[in-house]
Amino acid sequence: xxxGALARGRKGGRVGRIQAxxxxxxxxxxxxxxxxxxxxxxxxxxxxxxxxxxTAFWQINPFTTAIERVWxxxxxxxxxxxxxxxxIILRTIGLAAAVTVTDxxxxxxxxxxxxxxxxxxxxxxxxxxxxxxxxxSYLARVYAWILILNHDGVLNWSLLLVxxxxxxxGYTNWAMWIVFSYIWLPFxxxxxxxxxxxIPPSYLEAAAxxxxxxxxxxxxxxxxxxxxxxxxxxxxxFSLTLGDYVTPLxxxxxxxxxxxxxxxxxxxxxHNIPFAAALxxxxxxxxxxYLLGAxxxxxxxxx
Amino acid sequence: MEGRxxxxxxxxxxVGILLFLFIPIGLVIVYAxxxxxxxxxxxxxxxxxxxxxxxxxxxxxxxLLLSVEAGLMATALALVLGSMAAFAIHRFQFFGRxxxxxxxxxxxxxxxxxxxxxxxxxxxxxxxTFSLWTIVIGHATFCIVIVYNNVLAxxxxxxxxxxxxxxxxxxxxxxxxRDVTFPLISTALVAGALLAFALSFDEVIVTTFTAGAQNTxxxxxxxxxxxxxxxxxxxxxxxxxILITIVPVVIASRLTGGGAAGRVExxxxxxxx
Numbered sequence: 001x002x003x004g005a006l007a008r009g010r011k012g013g014r015v016g017r018i019q020a021x022x023x024x025x026x027x028x029x030x031x032x033x034x035x036x037x038x039x040x041x042x043x044x045x046x047x048x049x050x051x052x053x054x055t056a057f058w059q060i061n062p063f064t065t066a067i068e069r070v071w072x073x074x075x076x077x078x079x080x081x082x083x084x085x086x087x088i089i090l091r092t093i094g095l096a097a098a099v100t101v102t103d104x105x106x107x108x109x110x111x112x113x114x115x116x117x118x119x120x121x122x123x124x125x126x127x128x129x130x131x132x133x134x135x136x137s138y139l140a141r142v143y144a145w146i147l148i149l150n151h152d153g154v155l156n157w158s159l160l161l162v163x164x165x166x167x168x169x170g171y172t173n174w175a176m177w178i179v180f181s182y183i184w185l186p187f188x189x190x191x192x193x194x195x196x197x198x199i200p201p202s203y204l205e206a207a208a209x210x211x212x213x214x215x216x217x218x219x220x221x222x223x224x225x226x227x228x229x230x231x232x233x234x235x236x237x238f239s240l241t242l243g244d245y246v247t248p249l250x251x252x253x254x255x256x257x258x259x260x261x262x263x264x265x266x267x268x269x270x271h272n273i274p275f276a277a278a279l280x281x282x283x284x285x286x287x288x289x290y291l292l293g294a295x296x297x298x299x300x301x302x303x
Numbered sequence: 304m305e306g307r308x309x310x311x312x313x314x315x316x317x318v319g320i321l322l323f324l325f326i327p328i329g330l331v332i333v334y335a336x337x338x339x340x341x342x343x344x345x346x347x348x349x350x351x352x353x354x355x356x357x358x359x360x361x362x363x364x365x366x367l368l369l370s371v372e373a374g375l376m377a378t379a380l381a382l383v384l385g386s387m388a389a390f391a392i393h394r395f396q397f398f399g400r401x402x403x404x405x406x407x408x409x410x411x412x413x414x415x416x417x418x419x420x421x422x423x424x425x426x427x428x429x430x431x432t433f434s435l436w437t438i439v440i441g442h443a444t445f446c447i448v449i450v451y452n453n454v455l456a457x458x459x460x461x462x463x464x465x466x467x468x469x470x471x472x473x474x475x476x477x478x479x480x481r482d483v484t485f486p487l488i489s490t491a492l493v494a495g496a497l498l499a500f501a502l503s504f505d506e507v508i509v510t511t512f513t514a515g516a517q518n519t520x521x522x523x524x525x526x527x528x529x530x531x532x533x534x535x536x537x538x539x540x541x542x543x544x545i546l547i548t549i550v551p552v553v554i555a556s557r558l559t560g561g562g563a564a565g566r567v568e569x570x571x572x573x574x575x576x
Contacts, residue, residue: 019476026395034391037384037447038403045410045444048421055424110320113313117305126317128556133324135552137505139524140541144327146528147334152343154330185324214306243414246507250528260416260508267512273424280420284413 195229433515
């Protein structure tokens, strides 16, 4: 006990006694501090997640749409056997993978420039410039692309300028691919940059001394060392695409439904919450597998 | 090290990426001044008319009010719970500490649809009717994480000897907190609050599951874009939303010396504990 605490103890008073008690029993302070937040988190968030998992094994009454607490695997069976849902799941995963690869390709040279070519000042400015769009409202950025890909939008106007035929990308899977790649790109750039920045220049000097040319050094030294960063970025691009339903709804066409869209319509319109829950578990399961793989590639050390 | 042409190529690539990132945002801002009701390029003329009309729109006003209310309440809740949790995790070693610090980041790491969907079934299960409070609860789950990370990052950079010195000089626990700890972390609290508010103000996915029939500003935009209605007003609202979310973030990063912890850093921090 410090002198101060002793003095307070002597002064007495309820506050002093409580303070002294809390001082002697650190676990009580820890519990007081962590308690409310943790209670909130467990009672609301974790309970909801568990409930979601449980609901997936229930069903609804087809006439009243009331939830019946009968344990069964029908929801999951439908997911696997019904071709429509299989297609939607594959489309979601496929597009998430395509977006991830696109972002990795776009981000790597940029991050390389940031980490190894740009001056310190430019580096800081670029860092801020990459993060800023992330905060510029998700919907605003999706909407911007609706305006661009529009029949009378900037894209066709530019194509006309250079005498190319107009492209009607609006409301297609291509549009979704572009918009997702655009929106999540900063999430790929930042971890890739972080990984590249940590490579000691001496490694490259060693490679050069041993006779490796630029291309060889990039391929054999830089890329393997940057890989954990790229994988870390891919966790974001992949997971965020996987769980999205707003972009497919706004820029996708008739055949562009994502897992999220089916979940959304099953909650809102069809009122089949058990089925929506079962479907919502698919991205979680896919992400769990993905994270296991990412851990092996050292992505968590790179973040 | 890199050859001259490699450097030139990399620079061109970097400029290209910057254009790719910023042209769409710039365009959306230009469209807010579009004189025509048809959203084509190039815009035929410039006007401020839609700003006035949007401001007069009762639906937009109601949505704006709801967004601000929800954002403020979620932020307030997050400030209290998030910073308390950060103190506990920073100061004490206890069983399950790592599990807790990992679990706290789940709302940001899991796709929004999972959080939204699970909260939705939680409310349905407990027969909670949708209100401002259900929106606040949904937003607070991820706002807490933002505040938690900002405060924790600051505490880690703050030397504990300052607090010990205060105690040794006879300051009570409360005095130490008020006169030493709080001033040290106050900018992190402000930064965390600003980021949390920005995140809440822009949230769509979780909100669609926790709002019921109410409209926050993003939900209003979402609905209007979907139906292709009132696009001139959408342009204006989008422009204002960009301003409202970017300004706090810029201030927040000034306050923390560029280290404000957003989503990327939040998940990264969880792995470090």
